[in-house]
Amino acid sequence: MKITIVGAGAVGATCADEIARAALCEELVLLDIKEGLAEGKALDMMQTAALVNFDTRITGYTNNYAASANSNVVVVTSGIPRKPGMTREELIGTNAGIVKSVIQNLLQHSPDAVVIVVSNPMDTMTYLTLQNAGIPKNRVIGMGGILDSARFKCYLSQALGCSPHDLNAIVIGGHGDTTMIPLIRYATWNSAPVSSFLSEAQCKQIVSDTMVGGATLTKLIGTSAWYAPGAAVRVLVESVVHDQKRLVSCCVALDGEYGQKDICLGVPVVIGKDGWEKIIDFQLNEQEQAQFNKSADAVRKMNDILKTV
Numbered sequence: 085m086k087i088t089i090v091g092a093g094a095v096g097a098t099c100a101d102e103i104a105r106a107a108l109c110e111e112l113v114l115l116d117i118k119e120g121l122a123e124g125k126a127l128d129m130m131q132t133a134a135l136v137n138f139d140t141r142i143t144g145y146t147n148n149y150a151a152s153a154n155s156n157v158v159v160v161t162s163g164i165p166r167k168p169g170m171t172r173e174e175l176i177g178t179n180a181g182i183v184k185s186v187i188q189n190l191l192q193h194s195p196d197a198v199v200i201v202v203s204n205p206m207d208t209m210t211y212l213t214l215q216n217a218g219i220p221k222n223r224v225i226g227m228g229g230i231l232d233s234a235r236f237k238c239y240l241s242q243a244l245g246c247s248p249h250d251l252n253a254i255v256i257g258g259h260g261d262t263t264m265i266p267l268i269r270y271a272t273w274n275s276a277p278v279s280s281f282l283s284e285a286q287c288k289q290i291v292s293d294t295m296v297g298g299a300t301l302t303k304l305i306g307t308s309a310w311y312a313p314g315a316a317v318r319v320l321v322e323s324v325v326h327d328q329k330r331l332v333s334c335c336v337a338l339d340g341e342y343g344q345k346d347i348c349l350g351v352p353v354v355i356g357k358d359g360w361e362k363i364i365d366f367q368l369n370e371q372e373q374a375q376f377n378k379s380a381d382a383v384r385k386m387n388d389i390l391k392t393v
């Protein structure tokens with residue numbers, strides 16, 4: 085098994101660390117445009133192998149896509165992160181060009197890979213990837229909803245005073261401060277609806293905290309997050325590598341599902357060895373469907389900007 089991660093910055097390096105420690109592949113390639121960065125981070129991580137006991141060979145390269153040849157999974161984290169006060173959408177002008185060229189280079193050497201898109205604005209970068217990759221839609225997965233769902237569970241566990249492991253909660257829609265839809269109606273504490281234990285005001289607060297989860301971290305840190313994003317990518321990669329069929333929220337191409345077409349947006353999907361296998365219909369109620377449609381409208385507007393950048 086071979087995995088390549090492009091972008092050896094905060095998120096890319098954390099993904100590599102998580103994937104190596106979980107022993108998901110024999111070969112892990114880290115690529116960056118910045119001279120020496122991927123080489124250095126790969127070497128640093130290899131020096132943890134004897135301490136944390138993994139056998140993955142991690143190598144780093146500057147712009148050498150030949151080294152990524154025949155990867156089974158590729159993860160795209162290259163691009164700029166936002167700064168406090170910015171939205172993810174503001175990154176489109178810089179990141180669209182980066183993602184487009186990175187995808188072309190990657191697929192030239194690994195035409196059969198499953199592609200995981202992380203760079204922001206992620207929904208639009210996933211759409212851009214799908215438009216340019218020329219590979220089956222099931223092999224293009226945007227990472228966002230799985231991270232947002234983990235944040236949702238974090239806030240729920242704090243309010244309930246419970247273990248996040250005992251929670252089931254999912255966020256669908258766009259991966260944006262205003263486009264995310266935490267499905268509170270479906271959130272359960274080991275099968276019991278969380279609304280049985282939390283007031284309406286508490287539920288509302290958790291939903292709004294979840295939606296701005298990334299912005300809150302960006303304000304605190306000065307740049308965007310990497311630990312939970314890296315762990316979220318690892319869960320997706322694990323489900324592909326071990327054909328686990330995990331049901332998680334990911335950004336995928338919709339063709340009529342959830343009432344939307346010609347767009348990539350977060351929905352519950354089953355992830356297996358060939359990418360996302362099927363979309364699961366959670367039967368949204370009228371209000372949730374209206375929120376989903378509004379989210380799609382906003383993401384579609386962002387996708388339109390691709391024509392001009």
Ligand SMILES: NC(=O)c1ccc[n+]([C@@H]2O[C@H](COP(=O)([O-])OP(=O)(O)OC[C@H]3O[C@@H](n4cnc5c(N)ncnc54)[C@H](O)[C@@H]3O)[C@@H](O)[C@H]2O)c1
Binds near residue numbers: 121204309313
């Ligand atoms: N989808 C998500 O849930 C999610 C979560 C966290 C971060 N992100 C996004 O991921 C991206 C990376 O965030 P980060 O914190 O790692 O940023 P970072 O600045 O730490 O790292 C980005 C890396 O990309 C590299 N890069 C830039 N252009 C490149 C190119 N053409 N080829 C190869 N490498 C290139 C840079 O040199 C840098 O090392 C940002 O766009 C951020 O918004 C998304």
Ligand SMILES: O=C(O)C[C@H](O)C(=O)O
Binds near residue numbers: 204231298299313
């Ligand atoms: O918030 C960001 O800009 C980065 C990422 O999308 C996140 O949710 O952590």
